[in-house]
Amino acid sequence: MMRVHGSRTRFSVAPFGTGLTFLLLLAGCGKIGQVTGQTDATAATTQSETAGTTSFVNGTSRIVVSFNDETPDTNLIVYGPGTRHTNLGATQLGWSYSDDGGATWTYGGSLPPPAGWAVLWGDPAMTTSGASYSMVFLSNLAMPTSKFPAGGIDGSVITGNGKTSYIGGACIAKSKDGGKTFAHFQCVQNTDPVADVSDATLGHFYDGGSMASSPSGEVFAAFADIATSQIDVWRSPDGNKPFERIATPFPNYVVASHPRLRIAPDGSLYAAAQILASAETFYVYLSRFTNGQWQVPHGASNTTVVYPSVDFGATVQGSALTVRTGPQFSFDVGAASEGGGDAVRLLYTRRDGNTGRLFVQGAACDLALTSCGDLAGWRLGTSSANERPVEAFNPNLVAWKGFIGLPPTWQGSFVYRFGKPATSVYLARATIGYVNGSAFTIPVDIIKDTPVCSDTRGYWGDYDDMLLTGFNNDGGTNWVRFLTDSSKGCTERWGFTGRAQHVQASRYSY
Numbered sequence: 001m002m003r004v005h006g007s008r009t010r011f012s013v014a015p016f017g018t019g020l021t022f023l024l025l026l027a028g029c030g031k032i033g034q035v036t037g038q039t040d041a042t043a044a045t046t047q048s049e050t051a052g053t054t055s056f057v058n059g060t061s062r063i064v065v066s067f068n069d070e071t072p073d074t075n076l077i078v079y080g081p082g083t084r085h086t087n088l089g090a091t092q093l094g095w096s097y098s099d100d101g102g103a104t105w106t107y108g109g110s111l112p113p114p115a116g117w118a119v120l121w122g123d124p125a126m127t128t129s130g131a132s133y134s135m136v137f138l139s140n141l142a143m144p145t146s147k148f149p150a151g152g153i154d155g156s157v158i159t160g161n162g163k164t165s166y167i168g169g170a171c172i173a174k175s176k177d178g179g180k181t182f183a184h185f186q187c188v189q190n191t192d193p194v195a196d197v198s199d200a201t202l203g204h205f206y207d208g209g210s211m212a213s214s215p216s217g218e219v220f221a222a223f224a225d226i227a228t229s230q231i232d233v234w235r236s237p238d239g240n241k242p243f244e245r246i247a248t249p250f251p252n253y254v255v256a257s258h259p260r261l262r263i264a265p266d267g268s269l270y271a272a273a274q275i276l277a278s279a280e281t282f283y284v285y286l287s288r289f290t291n292g293q294w295q296v297p298h299g300a301s302n303t304t305v306v307y308p309s310v311d312f313g314a315t316v317q318g319s320a321l322t323v324r325t326g327p328q329f330s331f332d333v334g335a336a337s338e339g340g341g342d343a344v345r346l347l348y349t350r351r352d353g354n355t356g357r358l359f360v361q362g363a364a365c366d367l368a369l370t371s372c373g374d375l376a377g378w379r380l381g382t383s384s385a386n387e388r389p390v391e392a393f394n395p396n397l398v399a400w401k402g403f404i405g406l407p408p409t410w411q412g413s414f415v416y417r418f419g420k421p422a423t424s425v426y427l428a429r430a431t432i433g434y435v436n437g438s439a440f441t442i443p444v445d446i447i448k449d450t451p452v453c454s455d456t457r458g459y460w461g462d463y464d465d466m467l468l469t470g471f472n473n474d475g476g477t478n479w480v481r482f483l484t485d486s487s488k489g490c491t492e493r494w495g496f497t498g499r500a501q502h503v504q505a506s507r508y509s510y
Contacts, residue, residue: 069094168203
């Protein structure tokens with residue numbers, strides 16, 4: 001198979017143009033394994049939506065993945081066909097780990113809410129300390145006891161004008177044994193008053209989450225602050241001292257999505273989010289934190305979509321099958337090409353103006369974020385109205401900066417619906433690189449035709465993670481991409497749950 005290189009001889013930004021079609025997908029499925037839903041406690045409950053990291057402890061390389069986990073919540077989150085009742089003490093903070101490269105997985109358990117907090121509500125984020133590879137951090141959204149009603153919550157956790165919620169912060173757990181066990185470390189919340197937000201002083205409504213750690217051991221956690229339409233970023237200087245809130249990366253902008261954090265090889269922090277420009281027009285913006293302050297944010301994408309719903313054109317269990325999506329962008333900072341203008345690369349979802357279909361577009365920026373643009377050769381999706389309808393979404397992008405004798409690479413992945421009607425999705429990966437100096441990529445299926453069992457809102461896990469997990473004997477890299485798994489059947493599609501939902505992982509080498 002042709003190998004697409006992660007760097008090239010010179011850099012130029014090409015105009016938006018036609019990309020490859022999915023008819024060029026190559027054979028080459030990944031090795032698919034079950035993370036949850038096997039014979040352990042997770043089999044009888046639901047898990048979805050993932051964040052992962054790797055660690056190294058006592059000579060063992062470990063992969064750790066967290067997910068929205070209802071394993072301990074049989075009597076704490078109670079479902080009916082159109083109802084959900086959440087009781088005090090519910091938790092969705094669960095994790096699993098693998099010590100054999102992702103071939104087998106062990107359920108690590110879950111944590112109950114800490115004192116002063118009523119419920120842990122998922123949206124996991126993870127990172128490993130850049131200075132101590134046995135120190136792993138995991139965050140979850142959280143509901144403070146001061147916001148929690150005495151009789152529990154019926155239905156949505158969002159209240160009022162959409163800027164208020166029972167959620168009022170996030171809790172961060174820490175592992176000292178590489179992610180095998182966790183203990184609560186600190187809960188964070190913004191209690192500044194906000195003029196039109198009645199519950200702001202009890203904790204701003206946080207959504208999403210992202211974590212990153214610098215080589216010196218700084219640990220960062222970021223959350224979308226719905227009360228202010230900003231990103232709140234918290235920093236611990238070494239992973240042992242408490243987290244403190246630092247300046248927001250996108251002041252004077254309206255943030256419309258979850259955040260994403262990445263660390264550059266030089267230790268500087270990059271943040272990304274989808275920004276509302278005007279009248280339902282959105283762009284991905286990036287900002288760089290260096291020398292203790294954020295630089296001026298820069299637009300990094302063309303127009304993008306925020307949380308689109310994908311219509312499968314089919315009916316399952318008596319309801320129309322749709323998938324609700326999460327943040328439609330991913331980026332990383334790694335090795336630039338020889339020209340140096342593409343050390344920051346981005347995948348994001350767009351909607352084709354002619355067909356109305358979703359597709360994934362690649363872009364690149366220099367480290368200073370002063371020059372960004374799409375590259376036509378990094379388009380992943382269909383371009384012609386005559387082609388079989390495909391919609392591509394939920395991209396991931398991860399950079400490996402390379403090492404002595406090991407070349408750098410950029411690996412992307414995305415989910416797509418093939419044809420309509422459909423009741424399943426495919427998962428593909430692609431090297432976001434160059435051939436003979438020109439931007440080029442070929443998608444390769446790693447999970448084929450896996451069934452979808454979303455709830456009737458479309459929830460099937462809004463996002464999933466992708467990781468570099470190690471190296472093989474021929475100098476290649478090993479990767480894992482997680483995905484919600486409904487292969488055990490779709491027995492119920494209710495208002496707030498789709499059963500069965502578990503977690504699977506596709507492993508591949510490049």
